[in-house]
Amino acid sequence: MSRYSVTIDGHEFDIEMEYRSDHMVATVNGRERLVRVHKLQETRALLVIDHLSHEVDIQATGDGGRKIVFMQGTEIPVAIEDYNLAQMRKAAGIGSEEEVDTVFVAPMPGLIVEIKVAPGDTVTAGQPLVVVEAMKMENILKAKGTATVKAVRIAAGQSVEKGEPLIEFE
Secondary structure, eight states: OEEEEEEETTEEEEEEEEEOSSOEEEEETTEEEEEEEEEOSSSEEEEEETTEEEEEEEEEOSSTTEEEEEETTEEEEEEEEEHHHHHHHHHTTOOOOOOOOSEEEOSSOEEEEEEOOOTTOEEOTTOEEEEEEETTEEEEEEOSSOEEEEEEOOOTTOEEOTTOEEEEEO
8 A cells, every 4th residue: 555645735634545456445535436547548547436437647747746737728847756755745845836937838749728817926836827729638737835026028919839838937
């Protein structure tokens, strides 16, 4: 059995995973859930949780256990950490708040539908920044932490490529 501390949009979850022959049992904050994973492509999967299906695209950020999960047109930042390590970090008073890069880049190619921030705005973790249409789905890109918007480098209706700068933070 594996145990993790998972942080999603600033909310922390204690998750224990028990792997069985054809499925997993995930105990999330004390509540059991039946989980099946069907891999669709390299980063895409169909998750069946308690008989409800969710198609997800999971992108590694290159920063340890941090991932970006795209689900139902929404970008969800997820941090996964070994449970015992997370408890030791907390006991030592070491924070886990995500560092915010000075430049927020497009995680995928697409069309800018809406910009939800302006220069001078202060944003917090999980706050929507930009709506990007990609593969006929609207994806809400959210802030990874607290920062102040220095510049918006894109406009509604503009096409962007993966890795293209969208917003600059102070």
